[in-house]
Amino acid sequence: MPDLAIDGGKPIRSTMLPYGRQWVDDEDARSVAAVLHSDWLTTGPKVVEFETAFAGTAGTRHAVAVSSGTAALHTAMYALGIEPGDEVIIPAMTFAASANCVVYQGGTPVFADVDPGTLLLDPREAEKKITARTKAVIAVDFAGQPCDYERLRTLAQRRGIKLVADACHALGGSYASKPVGSLADLSTFSLHPVKHVTTGEGGVVTTDDAALAQRMRIFRNHGITSDHRQRETAGGWHYEMVDLGYNYRLTDIQCALGLSQLPKLSEWIARRRQIAGCYDAAFSSLKGLQPLSVRPDTAHAYHLYVIRLDLDRLKVKRDTIFAALRAEGIGVNVHYIPVHLHPFYQKRFATGLGLCPVAESAYERILSLPIFPAMTDRDCDDVIHAVQKVLSAYRM
Numbered sequence: 001m002p003d004l005a006i007d008g009g010k011p012i013r014s015t016m017l018p019y020g021r022q023w024v025d026d027e028d029a030r031s032v033a034a035v036l037h038s039d040w041l042t043t044g045p046k047v048v049e050f051e052t053a054f055a056g057t058a059g060t061r062h063a064v065a066v067s068s069g070t071a072a073l074h075t076a077m078y079a080l081g082i083e084p085g086d087e088v089i090i091p092a093m094t095f096a097a098s099a100n101c102v103v104y105q106g107g108t109p110v111f112a113d114v115d116p117g118t119l120l121l122d123p124r125e126a127e128k129k130i131t132a133r134t135k136a137v138i139a140v141d142f143a144g145q146p147c148d149y150e151r152l153r154t155l156a157q158r159r160g161i162k163l164v165a166d167a168c169h170a171l172g173g174s175y176a177s178k179p180v181g182s183l184a185d186l187s188t189f190s191l192h193p194v195k196h197v198t199t200g201e202g203g204v205v206t207t208d209d210a211a212l213a214q215r216m217r218i219f220r221n222h223g224i225t226s227d228h229r230q231r232e233t234a235g236g237w238h239y240e241m242v243d244l245g246y247n248y249r250l251t252d253i254q255c256a257l258g259l260s261q262l263p264k265l266s267e268w269i270a271r272r273r274q275i276a277g278c279y280d281a282a283f284s285s286l287k288g289l290q291p292l293s294v295r296p297d298t299a300h301a302y303h304l305y306v307i308r309l310d311l312d313r314l315k316v317k318r319d320t321i322f323a324a325l326r327a328e329g330i331g332v333n334v335h336y337i338p339v340h341l342h343p344f345y346q347k348r349f350a351t352g353l354g355l356c357p358v359a360e361s362a363y364e365r366i367l368s369l370p371i372f373p374a375m376t377d378r379d380c381d382d383v384i385h386a387v388q389k390v391l392s393a394y395r396m
């Protein structure tokens with residue numbers, strides 16, 4: 001329960017509105033129950049069905065389902081052959097998993113700064129970080145806004161490196177009318193409950209490259225060339241492990257949930273955009289904050305709605321505004337601590353303050369407001385009123 005509200009009175013909400021939440025209905029539960037009563041709980045027909053449906057949504061030839069968005073990123077790094085000595089460029093403003101995947105393969109993550117308006121990877125900053133050892137760039141569609149793929153693709157082609165999209169925030173978005181998933185050599189997605197559709201935990205890598213897709217299917221299955229169902233269909237037992245892989249498989253139970261969720265994506269994205277539109281309208285003239293900017297030619301998927309506080313107009317820092325909004329029952333969050341400032345990266349890769357000043361300055365100012373399709377209009381009004389109330393109390 002929230003503490004006392006800012007004016008010592010009743011908080012705007014008596015229960016906490018989270019920043020994101022899944023939407024699971026009876027139809028989803030029935031789909032999962034049907035699989036529980038079937039012959040295949042994992043690596044059965046639902047995996048292939050889900051991969052086919054997902055590839056359709058992403059506009060690609062192949063989709064490889066794995067056990068999380070993190071596994072999707074690791075699988076992508078493996079598929080590209082990242083190994084010790086290789087460098088991969090990553091924006092500083094992202095979740096740690098975007099960089100961890102490089103370290104899993106023994107590679108070196110190299111942090112590049114972001115654009116101050118959108119907090120997306122700045123292609124000029126990425127270019128400055130390219131060396132003879134650079135093998136790939138991971139573009140992160142932060143908050144659900146697709147990156148500047150035209151410039152990033154041109155840069156990658158010109159410098160002979162691969163482009164990976166960490167699209168874990170951006171399923172359902174598009175750039176220049178092309179769906180997210182089809183904009184890079186490999187694109188990775190998360191199916192965690194706060195994301196656009198969920199399988200509990202889960203992830204997907206999409207690509208048009210059949211050889212990369214095959215490499216990834218082997219990697220997610222211990223590095224073994226055939227799965228249990230394929231051997232059963234062929235009536236044999238023999239299998240070979242051709243490389244060191246992992247058990248990154250997604251189950252049939254999870255894929256049944258994903259298959260039931262996926263058709264609802266466009267309706268849910270429309271609702272996310274509607275909520276973002278209400279926030280935009282309410283905050284456009286509110287002094288003390290600015291929403292992130294949205295680039296032309298992109299259709300935003302609004303995994304997050306991020307505001308930047310104008311600290312020059314406020315008497316307090318972000319953390320006081322955070323606590324005051326939580327006390328009003330608004331489950332605000334902070335996305336993200338720039339990855340290069342995490343103790344692990346500072347220790348292992350000698351990163352630190354000053355490496356990516358735009359991301360570091362943004363980090364002091366950002367807050368993510370609740371946005372998820374099951375939010376009611378009343379919930380949105382509560383968020384708007386709470387933000388107005390807290391900012392007017394702390395404005396200079």
Ligand SMILES: Cc1ncc(COP(=O)(O)O)c(C=O)c1O
Pocket residue numbers: 068069070071073094095097098140166168169189190191192202203
């Ligand atoms: C940008 C980004 N990349 C990767 C991940 C990892 O996804 P998962 O939690 O499914 O492993 C997340 C998770 O929130 C994320 O936000």
